[in-house]
Amino acid sequence: MSTPTTTTAPYRDPGLPVAARVEDLLARMSLEEKAGLLFHTMLTVGPGGSLPAADPAFGLPSAEEMVLGRGMTHFNLLGAAPTAQELARWHNALQELAAQTRLGIPVTVSTDPRSAFTDNPGTAAMAGPFSQWPETLGLAAVGDAGLVERFADTVRREYLAVGLRVALHPQVDLATEPRWSRIGGTFGEDAELTSRLVVAYVRGFQGERLGPGSVATMVKHFPGGGPQLDGEDPHFAYGREQVYPGGNFEHHLLPFEAAFAAGASQVMPYYGMPVGTRYEEVGFGFNRDVVTGLLRERYGFDGIVCADWGLLTDSEIMGQPMPARAWGVEHLTPLERAAKALDAGVDQFGGEARPELVVELVRSGRISAERLDVSVRRLLREKFVLGLFDDPFVDEGAAGAVVGRADFRAAGEAAQRAAVTVLTNTPAGPREVPVLPLPRGARLYLEGVDPAAVGDRAVVVASPEEADVAVVRLEAPYEPRPGAFEAFFHAGSLEFPAAERERVVRLCRTVPTVVDVHLDRPAVLPEVAAAAAALVVTFGSSDAALLDVLLGDAAGRGRLPFDLPSSTAAVVASRTDVPFDTADPLFRCGHGLDLAPTGPTAPATETAADTATRSAPA
Template sequence: MNATPPAAVPPYKDAALPVDERVADLLSRMTLEEKAGQLFHSMLMMNPDGTPVTETDGSMLPFTTPELIGERFISHFNLLGSHGAREMAQWQNAVQEMAAATRLGIPVTLSTDPRHAFTDNVGASFDSGAFSAWPEALGLAAIGDPELVFRFADTVRREYLAVGFRVALHPQIDLATEPRWARQSGTFGSDARLTAELVRAYVRGLQGPELGPGSVSAMVKHFPGGGPQKDGEDPHFAHGKEQVYPGGMREHHLEPFRAAIAAGCAQMMPYYGQPIGTDWEEVGFGSNKGVVTGLLREELGFEGIVCTDWGLLNDSSVFGETHPACAWGVEHLSVAERAARALDAGSDQFGGEQCPDVVVELVRSGRIPRSRIDASVARLLREKFVLGLFENPYVDPDEAARTVGRADFAAAGAAAQRRSLTVLTNPGGLLPLSGCPKLYVEGVDEAVAAGYGEVVPDPGAADLAVVRLRTPYEPRENVFESFFHSGSLAFPEPELSRILALLARVPTLVCINLERAAVIPEIAERAAALIADYGAEDRALLDVAFGRAAAEGRLPFELPRSMAAVEASRPDVPNDTVDPVFPYGHGLSL
């Protein structure tokens, strides 16, 4: 009796063949439904023990992991939430096993928002958790060292690879030109030339000399630069959708993106913003053909993947509240019509969505040709092959536990925190401190402060107060919007008077965390010393204050003198407020 001959390996699974041949073969085997699933970059959650979510209450994420992979054929996912390294690796492997069990066995590509700093915003980033903790991107800009940014991105790459993340939903290279805009902490500040220099190093650190099995794909955002938001409001929300250029600086905002493309970034994310008063159509960038095809593809020559920002098609439920789709300029269209507009514009993938049936119907109705879908699917599959996911989709949980947060990575992040601190004032030479002073602290862990002096409960009994503040913002009623710190940059009353009273009572070192450009003229005048941070632990601040580490930071944007000056400035023009308290690049050496 003859044995059954082994089944022939399909060409797309043959690693010896050229990538383009493998892409063409796999594409030819896919159903329309399987192709449509590739056009969605959805979100997933995981259970704390590293198992996939197999039940859902239908609110924030309406489908389970098995449904998304096995029934909707989606294979690109953004993991939400902070988890242990071993558990993330175990979860990644379980998800890949689900994908391997599908008809064609197309592996999953996992992505993440930034995870290596201090900001925790469900719409933008996560705190470092298990990963090494570095300053925010603004802090890297304050240091201004491309080689450090390369080492940072290379560390991110190694920690991401250990748990299975293959796409970084960063760097964010918008210019911080509107002082009130909520997303500045993820940027490299207001200077286009510095941002261009740093993004080149960042892409090289994530991707290496070229994209390959050891790379993390960089999804650069937010094209063509999201900084010039009217009144500094954020276009996640309808009242912040307008992007304006009263200073005529549109080309200036493109400079970092030109550098990112020249560096070989693999992916690009257009922003939500709706351009107003330009020669572009007044439609959000992800659906804007003049921007995606005309500018990004044809003029700038970008050949990689274009993924829209999250939630352009469907309304969603976030924290039990309805969050309208960010379909600015096309709000009146149906979900299918919005999808068609984005595909016509040249976008390859829909971020944060999971409705491939809409694309299937667009093709079957003749509204979108199959060739248009095939072009985007080919780009997406090609990256999976280049990243080596078909050959090696799994990770080692033990290695993940050893790699993520490794001692040398943590030490490098801690050193960068210290370097990024920016000394703004030291009028009486208070710094560096010496001896073992009596310390009154606010916003500082008393147990940490006790390693530098005697902590006392009453400022009247102290030799020195150390106070940590955060950039002011206006609370918003919408829970989701409350994570995006917007509005006034000035301390309101009675908080300002309380702070100033403390400064009058005891010499005070003030450290303010700058996620935006705080308006602090009175505090700057009356503090015994003033330091800015962009994500730094208490030990980093106190090491600098006591001369145990050197602060090298320089302001990545100016600090305005008043809210009137902010309101009178032009959103697209860097450092445009009148008579700032501290200009761009200010910083003292101790």
Template sequence: MSQHPTTRPPTRAPLLQAPDGTPFRDLNGNGVMEPYEDPRLPAGERAADLVGRMSLEEKAGLLFQTMVGINPDGSLVEPESGAADDDPMRASTSRMVTGKLMNHFNLFGAAAPRRMAEWNNRLQALAATTRLGIPVTISTDPRNGFMDNPAASVHTKGFSLWPEPPGLAAIGDEELVRRHADIVRREYLAVGIRLALHPMADLATEPRWARVVGTFGSDAGLAARMVAAYIRGLQGDTLGATSVSAMTKHFPGAGPQLNGEDAHFAYGREQVYPGDNFKHHLIPFEAAFEAGTSQIMPYYAMPIGTEYEEIGFGFNKGVITGLLRGTYGFDGIVCTDWGLVTDSEIFGAPFPARAWGAEHLDRLTRVERILDAGADQLGGEACPELVVELVRDGRISEERIDESVIRLLREKFVLGLFDDPFVDPDEAARICGSQEFSAAGTAAQSRSVTVLTDRPAASAAPLLPLTAGLRLYTEGIDAEVAARYGTVVATPQEADVAVLRIATPFDRRTEGFESFFRAGRLDFTEDELRPILDVAAAVPTVVDIFLDRPAVIPGIAEQAAALVGNFGASDAAVLDVLFGRAAPEGRLPFELPRSMAQVEAGHEDMPNDSGDPLFPFGHGLTIAIG
């Protein structure tokens, strides 16, 4: 490995030799090897030894994982003095690491891969200055897709670009999903990310839910296969030094949101089961356990009308200790979803804690309830002083804290972070977004395209594939890209064919954080629909729709000469399909309802239950290529 930047601390660099010649690191820089520093010992023994050396404050710091920023140049974020310690979006990195003794962080934002690697090395060097030098575990939401939502995914330039999970499900190829996750693993490792806050094992049974785009669709069997393949791609057959740990979410299945509203917001706090289908949503999680997922994240929502207490899943002892730990025997790390304890601001607007069913409790009691429920770590929070207070007041035992600390330390040892947490910026620049990885992502984008209709008229031959060199009228497509396939013209009347790229409709709400959640209606208004149908009436028209959620599009399906769906694909990836340069393999990973009335009459917990969909689950046509 080439030389690390100067941010690698000299006290951690010397390699010593054990009596048998095995190298180990002198993490304290004093020439004395401590048992927790010896890579020859099992991770469990190293963790048990280290926990016995830790103060209560050091243990408490381990129980929190919050957001941390990155500057474009790869330097650590250090705001002016006075930034709020209880707001991790504005708190200084050094204050969280050396003051609050935290060493798990969710990377918020992005930089070029080389700069991300340099940032990792600076952060690990900072952590090495603490008394025990416990290395940092860096986590992230998905970075290899098209969606950019601060609460769910981070589109990151410099990484390979793939269809969103419904697109992978549309292809249905487990080996492709495993290879995709393996490429994600290699890119994450290159920049120092060791924990993926994904995959989502939730089922898209409620089509209005804003987070359908993060799921593998509505079918439990298909989702289970995709989730298992994804975890194996990230972690390998067993978790180890070349793994990225998977935090599978959102237990016990976040799909059945009342009226499709999202539980980030108080109006979406209820999860309902009108079809009495709670157990069905556990099927993909059972596959995740079989695949060895290292971590689990419960959801924000509170279950309504089940055997479980009506309190958010992160506070829910019956779900975490009873179902997850007890019934399923899960002994990995359980981390809550982000922000269950502390009210905050985001984009300048108030953002209350997602303490659904526990709104009446103070912050201290919320933390107590979460730990008593069986969670190991609090996501999106930076208040270890509350854990210290709970232990010193006798409300939580230190032995209970030690259970979680050992789990968290054990994973750091298994991942090899204690042995070398540094990465090579040159390798990061070479690996991330490499030609090989980018080509694989682009090919998957084209494969996932789903042809819904291809009938210019009842008696006509199929329109697809299009002939190269046609006069093209386009909307929603980069003109320079379109020019590689035909002659771009200014109006539909001048064209031989039109290609329109559109997206599933949604209700526009606020301009702040809420605006990132594309929720509500799935059908077009008359004003939105008219310009699309006008083009279709003037010239044979191909409509390509981004199906981040199931769209209600009977009018477009009727009038378009051809209709295709994508789940995250570049202009070139779609045009390659339309012009016969790549074969579409997509089959709908969820049904497309015929009307909003069907959607509203459906049961939130039942998959594909419209009764008479416009396009059923699994629909997709083939077209000739070549």
């Protein structure tokens, strides 16, 4: 094993300017060490917080192979987090491994969102030990920039405690194609609302300026991934095309402009390839007109551009073959794809562990050493600015006291309650009063709801015939897709299958029914809306948070962050790139009814955090 460089090297001196430290280190690096910096792939946590061996499910080499053998220093935490202390232990072990390399370049660890309810290995992880908040759509439903900044600042502190220094979020794509499977991670359909909230999001994670107390944000998916043909997702070959029938390409740039103004540190181009525009019909990560012409030159962005995961190499994920998402350049070899992406202006390859490709490109003269150094400088600069060279380790003992702290959890739960969105609340029963809030002592029939969430506030019964009111929680409809990985992406039809729709309508006719639909994208719900005594939608709220609102112990103040279409035909006829373009929507973006707390425990359960989340309709 080679001996680490002495700590007296200028790049080790925290008293020197960052630019001087970068240049000193750059001059010491070999071609192989530089190439390793350009690859940012996944890494799991081993048992008890140990470093993992090779992971065949995702085709990952061991941590030792990637750090010591391939010189890699950027990793994306994959999968559910263990305890905070184990995660901190894993991070420190990774930094200790990096310290054994010749130059001792510290590791930067990133993560997809892991503070809500989504569990998809390609997009987000369940909160686990972290505080649990609504999905980004839920934050948009509340529409309060102050809440978004408090959320981001809270998560920043949790991330810092375990060594997570890059957020592979926020996702600021506009939800203009209702069928797209990635809408759940966005702020919805409204460009103005998204732009306002992304500023607060970036400031909460990074502060006014990126520094040792920051978590860098990677804004995605440039230049906007919403206009997907038929709503299909470009993780998969059948979803590779982005189309602009309304000529509305520029509109999708608005949230990115806001993020750049707020100082976002990194950008991720999307997989999709634009069709029928002035831009080359290749995936955005290979698209020089987009990455260099638009992002670098027009917007002057000089931060890190990290390509989305898996652009170069065919792989296998969870037993499912996954071709490289090299849309429009499928005919090129991995080496040629790497060259095209670097020519486009990309600094780093997500989800890849192939430094030898860059080494070969430079040695052959296909990519110049000067071009390589441009990206290496950016990547080193951020490590220095984040303070990783000066203090790469975290306090394992303190991690558990920060992550999931009681006040952090309370704030997340308050936001979940605030994001509950009431769309209809019709009079029912002998007194002909709105069904919500539910009266104390009511007999409730539940479907999809944990009876423990009711507590002693009502009586849970076994059948609709015994009930005063039914409460039903449903997931938004979608068409199941095959494959262990592909099945995580909810795409296709926005309508419930006929049998399920008719079952819910029959229940509504049997007993006044409160129907809650968890929306990870819009849904077509006219029959359910007409039959339900109350139609509620949520965007990441626990059973307890929902019941607190329905039973009058907390306020529900959510507003729809997108239109709910009235029919599939209206969706098919709409223009993919144009917001609010479905004809005669069932409910408009911004719709929602106030449901203020009324129950006897309201003063005790509506905390200051609840009050702080209230806002006017977006």
